[in-house]
Amino acid sequence: MKNLTGYLKKILSLSSLVLAFFLLLLSNQNVRAAEDQFSVTADFTHGISDTSIDTEAIITIASEKPRVVSYFTTTIPQENLSVECYNASTSKKLDCSSHNRTGATDIMVDFNNAIVKPTSKLKLRITYHTALEKTGALNIVSSVQDAVTKSVVITYPKTNGEPLWTSDAMQNLKSVNNNYQITILKPIYTSISILFGKSISYQFTISKTFSNTLKDQNQTFELIVPSDSTTQTIIWDNLTPLPNIAEQDEDGNYIFKYILAPEDTLDCNIQGHILKRATITAKNTPEAFLTTALGYWKTSEKLEFTRIISYIKNKGIKITDGFTNIQDVDADTQQLIIKYLYQYTVERLNPQKSLVSGVITDSRVGFDNIVADPNEANPSDYTDFLITILRKYGIPSRQVIGYVSNISGYTSDGFYNYWVEAYDTTQQKWITMDPFLEDYSSKPLYGNAFFDHIAILKRGKFPVAPKLTFYKDSDFKVTSSSEDELIPELKFETQLVFESSNTLSKYLKGLINVSNTGNIAINEYALGESNIENIKKYVDPVNNINSQIILPKQTATLQLNVPNSINTSNVFVNIEFSNEDYSESVLSASDTNIQIPIYLQIITKAISILSFLGIIYLVYFLLRRFNNKQNG
CATH class of the missing domain: 1.20.5 (Single alpha-helices involved in coiled-coils or other helix-helix interfaces)
Structure with a gap:
């Protein structure tokens, strides 16, 4: 029930005053117009063609008392609409006028003194058309001011395929002739976002200028860039220039290093695509440091964890007061505990509502100080709080700094944000959780696919490192991609050669040269079958590519030091190169000719x-x- 002021204006003509007064007497009530109570709901139907979206909104006005309505005013949060209005019960066209302003269209409908009774609701049908924008995400406004949207039905051609993702959960998807029909009940957002295809892609650009002001020595500049993970794949379109060194740290971050000569300047320009997908199974077991309590994730609090144990027990989970290790419970209970720790964080903290979306530069205060003052929490406070309690119970977790795109409609453009990834050992998958955004937007997000979250860097080993290297809006730009499906290509060329040696040398040096000819990075390799037994132990401890990533158009070298006592005639080795769920193997061979000095x-x-x-x-x-x- 909402107050009439703000969305209904009732003008009673002289002829209707008598009738209104009579009805009020019948209901034995004496209520001033400003206190009249109405409930207004809306149901939207959208028909999508190749060029436009045809919308019909049924607005239902109800009242617990008899009311006379002369005019009804409302606002649709979409500008430049040309609307037509009808009485939905009689199909009679109604006089209505509209006023366009920035971001909205105001509508006033003449109901000609229609009567609303508890047993007779007033139904208004508003129709309008909007042009279909060819963007990566389809955003459809499905709300009117001061009304609760009950349902949204969207019909679109089957040629688009089944939806990959919707901002609000679908209750139904059915086939209707040559169309698909989506039904969404009680949506939370004012705009419904839909994505089609097998994956969601974004186009990104990185523009940075590095200047070495030193006069007598080289200087190395680092650039943190989006990395491949279990939720995203990076396609590199252009890297100008290629970095001198490209490394992957223990948290999986990609670090580009550029070495500049004294008083030299370098313009770095990078273009590519980010393919988001449903989370895949992690190949590697999380490192032990991902459960370590340190820095902002360390606590001396005891009372707070007593509250947490009580909270989990109240959810129906049977654990002891001394519970500290999630591995002590079964798989289903583990998943529930992770969920409840997330929910506890959302309920325990209160977001800073005046916050401007973006990465917070204020100093962090750590878990104990957050507990002391849980109000006005910023995104990093939410992540520090959640990581601390996850690690307390042996759950691997890490902080992520990334970019939230505009496909979900939080803002007209994207913004930087903090969130958390926790490892579910039962599924062997990383779970993305954004407690701040849920609290801030008042929308349940646990279990969301988070196709709008683009990870840039992750912090698991240290709470404050690495640092984000984007400082201006122009440094990193992301837009939804409307291109056809992009295909990641893991391609490479290899060559196995042995350098000249002599019969007096103890080792024969072998070089495996790798050239990346695809469009994604090679971030892992494994030596397999070879006619040299246990060839892995002959990999040079210094000249290897263990922490190195090989970018498209880059070449790297893996050195082998093979004892001269081993027969090295016609050496072959099977090598597997990979990038998360993309992998290829190659058999590299060489004829060994030992040249005598x-x-x-x-x-x-x-x-x-x-x-x-x-x-x-x-x-x-x-x-x-x-x-x-x-x-x-």
Whole structure:
């Protein structure tokens, strides 16, 4: 029930005053117009074609008391609409006028003194058309001011395929002739976002300028860029110039390093695409440091964890007061505990409502101080709080700083944000959780696919490192991509060669040269079958690519130090290169020709000549002696 002021204006003509007064007497009530109570709901139907969206909104006005309505005013949060109005019960066209302003269209409908009774609701049908914008996400406004949207039905051609993602959960998807029909009940957002296809893609650009102001030495500049993970794949379209070094740290972050000569300047321009997808199974077990309590994730609090245990018990979970390890319960209970720890965070903290969306630069206060003052919490406070309690119970977790795109309608453009990833050992998957955004937007987000969340860097080993290297809006730009489906390509060329050696050397140096000819990075490799037994132990401890990523158009070298005692004729080795769920194997082979140094060749030839001369002299000596005996 909402107050009439703000969305209904009732103008009673002289002829209707008598009737209104009579009805009020019948209901034995004496209520002033400003206190009249109405309930207003809306049901939307959208028909999508190749060029436009045809919308019909049924607005239902109800009252617990008889009322006379002359005019009804409302606002649709979409500008430049040309509307038509009808009485939905009689299909009679009504006089209505509209006023366009920035971001909205105000509508006034003449109901001609229609009567609203508890048993007779007033229904208004508003129709309008909007142009279909060819963008990555389809955003459809489905709300009117001061009304509760009960349902949204969207019909679209089957050629678009089934929806990959919707901002509000679908209650039904059915086939109707050549169309699909989506039904969403009680949506939370004013605009419904829909994405089609097999994956969601974004186009991004990075523009940075580095300047070495030193006069007598080189300087190295680092750039943190979006990395491949279990939720996203990076396609690199352009890297100008290629970094001198491209590394992956223990948290999986991609770090580009550019080495500049004294007083040199470098313009770095990077373009690519980010493909978001449903979370895949993690290949590697989380590192032990992801459950370590340190820095902002360390606490001396005891009372707070007593509250948490009580909270979990009240949810029906049977655990002891001394519960500290999530591995002590079964798989289903583990998943519930992770969910309840998230919900506890949302309920325990209160967001800073005056906050402007974006990464907070204020100093962080840590878990204990957040507990002392849980109000006006910023995004990093939410992540620090949640990571602390997750790690308290042995749940691997890490902080993520990234970019939230505009496909979900939080803002007209995107914004930076903090969120959390927790590892579910039962599913072997990382779960994305954004407690601040749920609290701030008042929308339940647990279990969301988070296709709008683009990870830039992750902090698991240290609470404050690495640092975000984007400081201006122009440094990093993201837009939804409307291109056809992009295909990640893991391609490479390899060559196995052995450098010149000598018979006196203890080792024979082998080089595996790898060139990335695809469009995604190679971030992991594994040596497999070879005719050299246990070839992995001969990988050079320094000249390897363990922490290195190989970007498109980049070349890297893996060095082998093979003992000379091993037969290295016709060496082959099977190598697997991978990028999360993309992997390819190659069989690299080489004929080993050991070249003898020139000085050894000279000595060998000299020995051979001397041996030959010695043999000739011996034969000559024997023949001469034989002849002497014959003559004697």
